[in-house]
Each structure stands twice: as structure tokens, then as C-alpha cells.
Amino acid sequence: KVCFCDTNGELGTKTLSELQSKYGEGNAMFQTCDVSLQQPMENLFKKVKETFGCLDIVCNNAGIGGEVYPLWEKTIDVNLKGTTRGTLLALEHMRTDKGGKGGVIINISSAAGLNVNPLSPVYSATKAGIIALTRSLAMNSEVKSAGVRLNVVCPAFVDTDLIKEINDDNCLDVQKASKFIEMIGVVSKEVVVDCFMELVRDVNQNGAVVKCSKMDGTQYTSIEVKPVT
Ligand SMILES: NC(=O)C1=CN([C@@H]2O[C@H](COP(=O)(O)OP(=O)(O)OC[C@H]3O[C@@H](n4cnc5c(N)ncnc54)[C@H](O)[C@@H]3O)[C@@H](O)[C@H]2O)C=CC1
Numbered sequence: 476k477v478c479f480c481d482t483n484g485e486l487g488t489k490t491l492s493e494l495q496s497k498y499g500e501g502n503a504m505f506q507t508c509d510v511s512l513q514q515p516m517e518n519l520f521k522k523v524k525e526t527f528g529c530l531d532i533v534c535n536n537a538g539i540g541g542e543v544y545p546l547w548e549k550t551i552d553v554n555l556k557g558t559t560r561g562t563l564l565a566l567e568h569m570r571t572d573k574g575g576k577g578g579v580i581i582n583i584s585s586a587a588g589l590n591v592n593p594l595s596p597v598y599s600a601t602k603a604g605i606i607a608l609t610r611s612l613a614m615n616s617e618v619k620s621a622g623v624r625l626n627v628v629c630p631a632f633v634d635t636d637l638i639k640e641i642n643d644d645n646c647l648d649v650q651k652a653s654k655f656i657e658m659i660g661v662v663s664k665e666v667v668v669d670c671f672m673e674l675v676r677d678v679n680q681n682g683a684v685v686k687c688s689k690m691d692g693t694q695y696t697s698i699e700v701k702p703v704t
């Protein structure tokens with residue numbers, strides 16, 4: 476069973492029909508919802524719990540690019556605040572100490588958050604924030620005891636609309652970006668899905684940061700962690 480949300484109602488409804496005809500009407504739900512808004516997101520999580528009984532897997536995936544005002548602020552609202560909101564709501568519904576059944580949260584960051592990207596600094600900062608948020612919660616002893624794992628996927632370039640829409644609003648130098656993307660290469664959506672599924676299925680993965688790139692393949696990063704006592 477799956478529920479997904481998007482601000483694009485038309486695309487969401489089309490995808491919902493496809494999922495329902497493949498997996499059955501009662502097994503897929505779509506809600507138009509903006510991840511940057513608290514109340515609609517709270518309502519959505521409640522609705523999923525009422526409809527499906529519990530939440531086992533949550534993916535915070537919504538993301539945009541924007542480097543000039545007011546788009547840079549929206550980029551922080553959607554990418555960093557939206558992912559934080561979705562993560563905290565997911566935790567609330569999944570934690571065994573709050574009546575949940577445990578589960579796994581997968582957040583979608585970017586290689587731009589692992590590395591730096593001088594052509595999209597605001598985007599890059601939001602994606603670095605997502606990595607820090609996810610790893611920090613994954614290492615929190617109370618979250619661990621409550622049966623929730625958190626992992627993060629950092630794709631380099633993926634064949635989606637996001638990289639087809641590079642312009643002066645979301646990039647500081649479109650020509651340089653195009654050359655950079657050509658150099659790194661672009662992976663298919665399936666590569667990211669495989670990585671996502673591995674992090675869902677492997678119960679030993681908690682706090683994992685995985686980069687998927689055409690140039691380097693799929694790599695688990697190793698960042699030294701000094702345990703907080
Ligand atoms: N395409 C790429 O090269 C890469 C993408 N990513 C990340 O992957 C994730 C998915 O992006 P793509 O599928 O590539 O882009 P996309 O542009 O095809 O899809 C993003 C989706 O998010 C939705 N969305 C935007 N703002 C929203 C909001 N406020 N609330 C709810 N939904 C909203 C859009 O309507 C769209 O359907 C994003 O977080 C992106 O930053 C990360 C690295 C590389």
C-alpha cells in the first residue's frame with residue numbers, strides 16, 4: 476500500500492490511476508499537499524494512519540532548485556524545512572514508544588549536499604542540511620530504541636525534469652552546469668530506486684549515506700562519527 480503527495484495535482488492523479496490499475500484501488504492514495512505547510516502535512520499523516528493502519532516506510536523526496544530571491548527562500552522551505560517536517564511527522568507516527576510499529580525513513584538529498592556545488596549554493600546547503608538531519612536522528616539513542624531507522628540517498632544527476640529545467644533562476648551559470656552534468660553523466664531513475672530499496676530492506680542500515688552517480692556508481696560513504704555520550 477502506498478500514499479504519495481505532490482503539489483502537482485494533475486500529475487499525481489495520473490500516477491494514482493496507473494498505480495491503482497496495477498495494484499488495486501485500495502492500495503494507492505494520492506493527496507495534493509505542499510510539504511512546506513505544517514497543518515496539511517499533519518492531516519495527511521493522520522489520514523494515512525487511519526486508512527492503512529500504520530506507516531512502515533516514509534520517503535521525503537520533494538525538492539526544487541532556486542538561487543535568486545524569492546526562489547532561494549522557497550528552496551529552503553521545500554527542501555530543508557519540508558524534509559525536516561516529513562521526517563519529524565514520520566517519527567511521531569512510527570516510534571514504538573508513541574504507539575507506532577517502527578519503520579524506516581529514507582530522505583532524498585543530493586551529491587550536491589555531500590560535495591559542494593558552486594553553481595547552486597542554496598540548493599547545495601539544503602541538501603547538506605538533509606544529510607546532517609538524517610544522520611543525527613539515526614544516531615539518537617531514543618530514536619534507535621523506538622525502532623526507527625533513517626538513511627539518506629545522494630544522487631548525482633538523474634534523468635528527471637529537475638535537471639532538464641536548469642535556468643538563470645536555479646543556477647549561477649547554466650553553461651558551466653551543462654558541461655558539468657555532461658562530465659558526471661546522468662543515471663536512470665531505476666538506479667536511485669534500487670538504492671532506495673536496498674536501504675529499506677537491509678535492516679542493518681541506519682544512518683547510511685549513499686551516493687548514486689553515473690561516474691562513480693553507487694557508493695556507501697564513510698564519514699567518521701565520534702559517539703556522543
Ligand atoms: N534529478 C536529479 O538530478 C537529482 C534530484 N535530486 C533530488 O531528488 C528529488 C526528486 O527530484 P526529481 O524527481 O529529480 O525532480 P522533479 O522536479 O521531477 O520532481 C520533484 C517533484 O516534487 C514536487 N514538489 C515540488 N515542490 C513541492 C512541495 N512544496 N510539496 C510537494 N511536492 C513538491 C514537484 O511537483 C515534482 O513532482 C528532489 O529532492 C531532488 O532535489 C537529487 C539529486 C539529483
Ligand SMILES: CC/C=C\C[C@H](O)[C@H](O)/C=C/C=C/C=C\C=C\C(=O)C/C=C\CCC(=O)O
Nearest residue numbers: 540585586587590592594595598631645646652
Ligand atoms: C550543476 C547543477 C546546477 C544547478 C542546478 C539547479 O540548482 C537545479 O535546480 C538542480 C540541481 C540538481 C543537482 C543534483 C545533483 C548535483 C550534484 C552535484 O552538484 C555534485 C555531483 C557530483 C560531484 C562529484 C562527486 O562528488 O562525485
